[in-house]
Amino acid sequence: MARQKSDKPRIETFEGPAGGWGSVRSLAEILPREQLPVQGLRELARQNKPAGFACVSCAWPKPAHPHPAEFCEEGAKATAWELTKLRTTPEFFKDYSLTALRQWRDYDLEQHGRLTHPMRYDIDLDKYVACSWDEAFDAIAAALGTYDPNSVIFYSSGRTSLEASYMYGLMARMYGNQNLPDSSNMCHESTSVGLKAAIGVPVGTTQLKDFEECDAIFFFGQNVGSNAPRMLHDLRAARKRGVEIVTFNPLRERGLERFTDPQNPIEMATLSETGISTQYHQVKAGGDIAAIMGLAKFLIEWDDVAAAAGDAPVLDHDFIKRHTHDFDAFADRVRATEWHDIEREAGLDRGALEQAARVYAMSKAVMAIYGMGLTQHVRGVENVRMLVNFLLLRGNIGKPGAGPTPVRGHSNVQGQRTVGITEKTDLAPVEKLKELYSFDPPTEKGLDTIETCRGVIDGSVKAFIGMGGNFLRAVPDTGPMEAAWPSLDLTVHIATKLNRSHLLPGRVAYLLPCLGRIEQDIQASGPQAVSVEDSSSCIHGSVGKAKPASPHLLSEPAIVAAIAKRIVPSNPRIDWDGWVADYARIRDAIEATYPDIFENFNGRLFQPGGFWKGNKASERIWLTPSRKAEFHVPTGLSATGFADVAGRYRLMTLRSNDQFNTTIYGFHDRFRGVKGTRDVLFMNAEDMVREALSEGDIVTLECALDDEITRRRSGLIVTPYDIPSGCLGAYYPECNCLIPVEHHAEQSHVLAAKSVPVKILPTNSQNPSM
Numbered sequence: 001m002a003r004q005k006s007d008k009p010r011i012e013t014f015e016g017p018a019g020g021w022g023s024v025r026s027l028a029e030i031l032p033r034e035q036l037p038v039q040g041l042r043e044l045a046r047q048n049k050p051a052g053f054a055c056v057s058c059a060w061p062k063p064a065h066p067h068p069a070e071f072c073e074e075g076a077k078a079t080a081w082e083l084t085k086l087r088t089t090p091e092f093f094k095d096y097s098l099t100a101l102r103q104w105r106d107y108d109l110e111q112h113g114r115l116t117h118p119m120r121y122d123i124d125l126d127k128y129v130a131c132s133w134d135e136a137f138d139a140i141a142a143a144l145g146t147y148d149p150n151s152v153i154f155y156s157s158g159r160t161s162l163e164a165s166y167m168y169g170l171m172a173r174m175y176g177n178q179n180l181p182d183s184s185n186m187c188h189e190s191t192s193v194g195l196k197a198a199i200g201v202p203v204g205t206t207q208l209k210d211f212e213e214c215d216a217i218f219f220f221g222q223n224v225g226s227n228a229p230r231m232l233h234d235l236r237a238a239r240k241r242g243v244e245i246v247t248f249n250p251l252r253e254r255g256l257e258r259f260t261d262p263q264n265p266i267e268m269a270t271l272s273e274t275g276i277s278t279q280y281h282q283v284k285a286g287g288d289i290a291a292i293m294g295l296a297k298f299l300i301e302w303d304d305v306a307a308a309a310g311d312a313p314v315l316d317h318d319f320i321k322r323h324t325h326d327f328d329a330f331a332d333r334v335r336a337t338e339w340h341d342i343e344r345e346a347g348l349d350r351g352a353l354e355q356a357a358r359v360y361a362m363s364k365a366v367m368a369i370y371g372m373g374l375t376q377h378v379r380g381v382e383n384v385r386m387l388v389n390f391l392l393l394r395g396n397i398g399k400p401g402a403g404p405t406p407v408r409g410h411s412n413v414q415g416q417r418t419v420g421i422t423e424k425t426d427l428a429p430v431e432k433l434k435e436l437y438s439f440d441p442p443t444e445k446g447l448d449t450i451e452t453c454r455g456v457i458d459g460s461v462k463a464f465i466g467m468g469g470n471f472l473r474a475v476p477d478t479g480p481m482e483a484a485w486p487s488l489d490l491t492v493h494i495a496t497k498l499n500r501s502h503l504l505p506g507r508v509a510y511l512l513p514c515l516g517r518i519e520q521d522i523q524a525s526g527p528q529a530v531s532v533e534d535s536s537s538c539i540h541g542s543v544g545k546a547k548p549a550s551p552h553l554l555s556e557p558a559i560v561a562a563i564a565k566r567i568v569p570s571n572p573r574i575d576w577d578g579w580v581a582d583y584a585r586i587r588d589a590i591e592a593t594y595p596d597i598f599e600n601f602n603g604r605l606f607q608p609g610g611f612w613k614g615n616k617a618s619e620r621i622w623l624t625p626s627r628k629a630e631f632h633v634p635t636g637l638s639a640t641g642f643a644d645v646a647g648r649y650r651l652m653t654l655r656s657n658d659q660f661n662t663t664i665y666g667f668h669d670r671f672r673g674v675k676g677t678r679d680v681l682f683m684n685a686e687d688m689v690r691e692a693l694s695e696g697d698i699v700t701l702e703c704a705l706d707d708e709i710t711r712r713r714s715g716l717i718v719t720p721y722d723i724p725s726g727c728l729g730a731y732y733p734e735c736n737c738l739i740p741v742e743h744h745a746e747q748s749h750v751l752a753a754k755s756v757p758v759k760i761l762p763t764n765s766q767n768p769s770m
Contacts, residue, residue: 009677011719014670017273018225018232020260022670023073030077030665035085043079043518043546047071048230050608054532054542056082056159056517057660059408060228061208061536064609067263072229077658077665081497082516083546086113088498090130093119097126098503106473106733107664110497114513116550121509128511133554133562136510140465141566143490143508147462149176150444153452157468158183158410161517161530162419162539163586164556165412166593167579168467169420169428171560174439174568178423178446183413183661185449186474189748190375191406192417194384198630200623202427203414205403205615206367207536211238213401216363218356219247219277220288220387221373221754222407225255225671226657231407232259236274244359247277249373250285250652251682251729252722254671279356284347285650285727286377286640286755291346291353292386293637296334298357299393304335314361319395323620323629330389330631337637345637347724365401366391372409373652376754378641380745385632392629398620408535409661415533418597418613419590423448432593437573449475450749453741456484463490464506465563467556468514470662472501476739476751479711494559496549499662515555519544523555524581531587531605538610539598557583640755641743644726648704649687651756653732653739662733672721682721682729691760693718701730703738704757711738714763728758 016022031040046052048062048070055071057078062070071079092112098121101109118136119128144152154172156165172180184192192202199205211234224231236259239245247256257280260273267273283291303314320327339350346353360366368391374383387404388397396402408414420428423446430441447455453475455461464471472481485491488506495502496516515521521528521544529543554562561576579586584602591598597613604611616622622629640650655661656669656678668675672682681699693699697718703711713735723729732753743752 010675014673017258017260018255034080059535061534093128114549119511121505151462158413165416166419167560171564173441181449190380193748194381198388199617205618216244220370222371223253246279287346290637294342294353316395325626325628326631366396369405377639379639412532470499473662473733477741478737519548528583540610541605651758653753681716685720700761
């Protein structure tokens with residue numbers, strides 16, 4: 001098995017910038033590790049290009065005029081990971097029981113290589129054994145025919161294409177339910193709920209061109225260097241023309257501090273770099289409501305003073321009057337909030353907030369970029385609503401260079417929602433589906449991710465179909481979930497590589513290997529293309545040209561069609577085989593279902609930069625009950641949902657520079673100085689003194705919510721880090737075991753992974769390598 005170099009744990013300060021020679025060295029390591037030195041470079045040249053393929057990792061927009069290399073370090077890792085020459089064949093499974101494989105690390109499971117054959121779980125052998133596709137499809141259909149449809153889950157990962165997602169959602173509804181949880185339930189559902197309530201659309205309003213027209217950017221809770229590195233080019237260009245970038249983030253992340261462009265020969269040769277943030281405010285985890293309240297308090301009180309003096313207003317009163325509702329209630333709450341409460345909850349002093357507010361007050365067009373640092377809290381929806389409040393004060397929605405800019409994770413997680421992957425009837429085109437396909441779609445709300453977890457634990461969920469992803473690793477409450485999972489009657493995983501979720505099979509279980517997006521997909525009408533939607537609501541075509549990992553793989557649309565034909569009634573208006581033969585026909589069906597969004601879908605598929613699906617809020621058309629943008633009066637200043645008490649910390653789960661979601665590419669986190677391990681607890685130095693801990697000590701974290709279940713994560717290496725007092729950082733998904741299923745965002749049900757209440761249990765030992 002190929003392994004990453006330098007696996008011995010070592011933690012030291014990293015001094016370099018984001019990008020630069022570190023990114024080049026990372027690329028030089030992973031391509032040979034995946035046995036791709038030549039093919040990897042050839043495919044990378046096509047990545048995120050018109051008529052090329054869309055990156056299989058993040059959803060950052062693809063420009064109409066791309067760089068020579070339109071990929072980042074993380075995108076290159078994702079491409080190498082998919083194209084690897086390593087294989088996990090039926091012979092591999094002959095050598096290992098699933099019990100034995102459960103002792104493997106996540107990295108080792110996926111690093112073993114691409115799955116090559118459909119597999120069936122043999123309960124007597126405790127092994128996967130090869131089977132035919134027809135055997136798998138017939139057995140899956142026979143099992144699904146015995147269940148109440150409400151007990152079956154159709155989960156999908158955010159990487160699934162628009163075409164496969166449309167078919168998958170239609171199949172589920174024809175089967176009889178809307179149990180369609182997806183990756184969005186775990187990350188940006190707070191955005192979907194919060195933005196829709198505030199401005200009438202569930203997505204951000206900005207596009208790439210807005211980076212060229214803004215004069216300030218406010219950044220909240222997003223680690224650009226590891227999670228969307230291609231954005232660094234846009235931030236660098238903005239800084240070069242003098243745009244202020246004001247950052248609110250608990251940890252100092254290198255990508256938000258400085259960047260060396262690997263595609264700039266002068267910067268690379270001279271080791272020069274561009275500073276990114278002009279202000280960096282280390283807000284406490286869960287303190288963003290308070291921080292934004294402080295910004296709003298300055299703005300509103302400055303405006304009050306200006307009005308009394310007859311000076312020019314600070315707020316955009318014309319916009320507020322014409323386009324918003326409930327401003328007075330919000331302003332009254334802001335005026336009544338005391339500074340000492342704001343400072344305590346934000347972890348920032350009044351002077352720092354004033355400095356940030358002055359930038360906003362002097363700026364004519366402001367973008368607000370944010371990530372899961374806002375959404376993954378108990379009051380994550382309120383975080384999003386407060387950010388919208390902030391933008392509304394000066395009319396920073398619906399004009400060039402301004403608006404909310406959520407940074408989505410997976411490459412098509414936003415697009416899946418666009419084509420019907422949702423458990424909510426009001427987001428599904430129920431009447432249109434009824435008209436097109438002459439059936440009665442279910443209208444009862446389906447199960448989201450949290451509700452699925454509840455159903456697995458209480459036994460009401462009987463079957464799980466997973467279109468990609470690593471569900472058991474991504475969800476909270478790892479212990480109870482893994483204990484309950486084998487009681488499922490049926491588990492089906494459509495996947496490219498082996499992961500932890502596959503090792504806890506139901507009583508009947510199948511592992512179905514599919515083509516990757518970068519691979520050539522040839523059907524009856526010839527080579528096929530698929531499509532995805534990026535974070536800016538632009539739709540892109542994607543064509544794979546690499547040789548498939550195995551001749552036995554099927555495409556995602558082909559797998560969905562094969563199952564659908566066996567589990568839903570025959571329908572003369574749906575030609576599942578015809579759709580698989582020519583994906584353009586699936587796009588025709590999508591266009592017929594969503595004519596306002598997908599007009600001339602096939603004709604615009606490869607438009608450079610993608611075609612924009614439109615956004616009413618960007619036109620200042622507010623699809624809310626009041627027909628105006630809504631100010632929201634927050635219920636409190638903390639987003640954590642729990643009280644601060646002595647010995648209780650706020651744990652943030654983090655991704656490293658060497659992973660994408662649950663996929664672990666290696667054990668280095670370059671920007672945080674971590675090498676060879678993921679068993680790290682980032683901790684404030686003063687908190688270490690209070691806890692009588694030293695660097696290198698080994699500790700255990702225990703969840704500090706009292707629900708009679710003990711949740712612990714042991715073996716963590718105490719590491720001093722620049723992090724606010726009272727806050728801790730440790731890696732996701734390993735620390736999901738500390739998060740109860742019920743510790744989730746109100747309204748959106750997103751797991752509250754950015755403020756988990758924990759306490760530290762010392763083990764009186766030290767890492768011998770430290």
